[in-house]
Amino acid sequence: MYQIKIAVIGAGASGLAAAITAAERSGGKNVILLEKQAKIGRKLLATGNGRCNISNMNSDKSHYYGDKEIISSVLDDFGIKELKRFFSSLGLLLREDSEGRLYPYSNQASSVLDCMRNRLAQLEVNIRCGFLIKSIKRKNNSIIIDSDEEKIIAENIIFACGSKASPSLGSDSSGLELLKNAGIEPTPLFPSLSPVETKEKYKALKGVRAKGKISVICDGKKLREKQGEIQFSDKGISGICLFECSRLINEYLTFNTVFGKHRNKLCISADLMPEYNEKELIRYLRSCRKTFAEQNTSDILSGALNKNLSAVLVKNCRIEKRNCRDITDDDIYILAEKIKNFCFTPVKTDNFRSAQVCAGGIGSDEIYADSLMSRKIRNLYICGEMLNVDGDCGGYNLHFAFGSGIKAANNIK
Ligand SMILES: Cc1cc2nc3c(=O)[nH]c(=O)nc-3n(C[C@H](O)[C@H](O)[C@H](O)COP(=O)(O)OP(=O)(O)OC[C@H]3O[C@@H](n4cnc5c(N)ncnc54)[C@H](O)[C@@H]3O)c2cc1C
Structure with a gap:
C-alpha cells in the first residue's frame, strides 16, 4: 500500500505537463506518475x-471542435504566451515556421521530452513505467488505484x-x-486527422504525391476546401490537405452527420491542377494533342502530372489505347473535368490505428469545465x-x- 497526494495516470503530453505543474505546486515527493508503457x-x-x-501562433478557439465550455476554459488560461513561458521555464527554445507553426528550436521532438523529463527528475517525481491499472475506486476521501503490483491510495x-x-503509441x-x-461516460469517439480509405482503389497510385486541392462535397454543397500535398495509396487518400478535411469525413462515416447535421451523401473531390481553370486546361490539352500526336494517350499529361496519375486519369476517361492525335474535343472536355474534379467516395473503416487524433471523449456533462474535475468523483481530474x-x-x-494538463494540476487544492 502506497499513499500519495497526487497520482497522474499517463505520461504523454498532458500527463507530463500535469505532473510537472503538480510537483512545482505541491513538491515532487507528493506526486507519482504512472505509465503503462515501458517508457x-x-x-x-x-x-x-x-x-x-x-x-501554433494562431491558437484561437476556431481551430478546435467538441465541448465549447472545456475549449474556452482551457484556452482562456493557456494561450501562446503561457505555452512559451511554460517551455521557456524548462529551458526549451522554440522556433516558428512561415505558417505560424511552433517547433522546438532543435527541430527534434526529443528536445521537448528531454526538457520535461529533466524537470521531473529535478523535482524528484516518482515515475513508474510498465504500471498496469486494474481499477480505480473512490473510498472515503481518497481514490484507490488497484494494480497487480500494489494498491496506491491517492488524495487526487x-x-x-x-x-x-494510434494505439501502438499507448493510447489504447x-x-x-x-x-x-x-461511471464516467465519454461521448462517442471517432477518428480525426487520418488517411481516408475510399471505394475507388487504384494500385498504380500507391505512393504517388501531387500538389492539389481537396474539397469535401456534402449533398451537393462544398463544406471544406484545402490546398496542399495530396498523397495517394492503393487504398485511398492521405496527405496534409486531406488530413485537414478528415474530421468531417470521419464524422459523416461514423454518424451520417457533419457538424451534428444529418447528411445523405459525401464525396471527396481532388483538383489536381488548381492553378489552371477549366478553359486554360482545355487549351493546354488541345496543344498537347498536337505536341504528343504520335504518342499513346497515357502520355498526354506527361508534361504536367505524375506519370502514374496521368495513366489512371486517362484510363478513367476511357481514352487509353489510342494515340493523342485521335482524341476528340469531347474527350478533352471529359479529361479536363476529371483533372479538376477527380472524385472519391470515402468508406467506413476502423482507422483509429492510423489516426493522429481521436474526436469525442469526456465532456462538460461529466466534468466541471472550470476545473476539469469529475462531477461524480471528487478530486478526480481529466x-x-x-x-x-x-x-x-x-x-x-x-x-x-x-494546457489542459496544467489546468487540471493547477486546480488541485
Ligand atoms: C503520429 C502522430 C503525430 C502527431 N503530431 C502532432 C503534432 O505535430 N502536433 C500536434 O499538436 N499534435 C500531434 N499529434 C496529436 C498529439 O500527439 C495528441 O493529441 C497528444 O499527444 C495527446 O496527448 P495526451 O497526453 O492526451 O495523450 P497521449 O500523448 O496519447 O499520452 C497518453 C499516455 O498515457 C498512457 N496510458 C494510456 N492508458 C494508460 C493506462 N491505462 N494506464 C497508464 N498509462 C496509460 C499512454 O501509454 C501514453 O503514454 C500527433 C499524433 C500522432 C499519433
Whole structure:
C-alpha cells in the first residue's frame, strides 16, 4: 500500500505537463506518475514527423471542435504566451515556421521530452513505467488505484491516458475504460486527422504525391476546401490537405452527420491542377494533342502530372489505347473535368490505428469545465485527448494537451 497526494495516470503530453505543474505546486515527493508503457512520452517523440509541432501562433478557439465550455476554459488560461513561458521555464527554445507553426528550436521532438523529463527528475517525481491499472475506486476521501503490483491510495488523481488514436503509441482507450467502470461516460469517439480509405482503389497510385486541392462535397454543397500535398495509396487518400478535411469525413462515416447535421451523401473531390481553370486546361490539352500526336494517350499529361496519375486519369476517361492525335474535343472536355474534379467516395473503416487524433471523449456533462474535475468523483481530474476536444492539424492538439494538463494540476487544492 502506497499513499500519495497526487497520482497522474499517463505520461504523454498532458500527463507530463500535469505532473510537472503538480510537483512545482505541491513538491515532487507528493506526486507519482504512472505509465503503462515501458517508457514515457512515446507518442510525443512521434509527433510532427519527429519534429513535434508543439503549438501554433494562431491558437484561437476556431481551430478546435467538441465541448465549447472545456475549449474556452482551457484556452482562456493557456494561450501562446503561457505555452512559451511554460517551455521557456524548462529551458526549451522554440522556433516558428512561415505558417505560424511552433517547433522546438532543435527541430527534434526529443528536445521537448528531454526538457520535461529533466524537470521531473529535478523535482524528484516518482515515475513508474510498465504500471498496469486494474481499477480505480473512490473510498472515503481518497481514490484507490488497484494494480497487480500494489494498491496506491491517492488524495487526487489526474487522468491523462489519451484516447484511441494510434494505439501502438499507448493510447489504447484503456484509460477511458477505467473511467467508464467508475461511471464516467465519454461521448462517442471517432477518428480525426487520418488517411481516408475510399471505394475507388487504384494500385498504380500507391505512393504517388501531387500538389492539389481537396474539397469535401456534402449533398451537393462544398463544406471544406484545402490546398496542399495530396498523397495517394492503393487504398485511398492521405496527405496534409486531406488530413485537414478528415474530421468531417470521419464524422459523416461514423454518424451520417457533419457538424451534428444529418447528411445523405459525401464525396471527396481532388483538383489536381488548381492553378489552371477549366478553359486554360482545355487549351493546354488541345496543344498537347498536337505536341504528343504520335504518342499513346497515357502520355498526354506527361508534361504536367505524375506519370502514374496521368495513366489512371486517362484510363478513367476511357481514352487509353489510342494515340493523342485521335482524341476528340469531347474527350478533352471529359479529361479536363476529371483533372479538376477527380472524385472519391470515402468508406467506413476502423482507422483509429492510423489516426493522429481521436474526436469525442469526456465532456462538460461529466466534468466541471472550470476545473476539469469529475462531477461524480471528487478530486478526480481529466485532461488531454481523453476530453471531448480535438483540434485542427498544425500544433493545436499538443497545445490543448499541455494546457489542459496544467489546468487540471493547477486546480488541485
Ligand atoms: C503520429 C502522430 C503525430 C502527431 N503530431 C502532432 C503534432 O505535430 N502536433 C500536434 O499538436 N499534435 C500531434 N499529434 C496529436 C498529439 O500527439 C495528441 O493529441 C497528444 O499527444 C495527446 O496527448 P495526451 O497526453 O492526451 O495523450 P497521449 O500523448 O496519447 O499520452 C497518453 C499516455 O498515457 C498512457 N496510458 C494510456 N492508458 C494508460 C493506462 N491505462 N494506464 C497508464 N498509462 C496509460 C499512454 O501509454 C501514453 O503514454 C500527433 C499524433 C500522432 C499519433
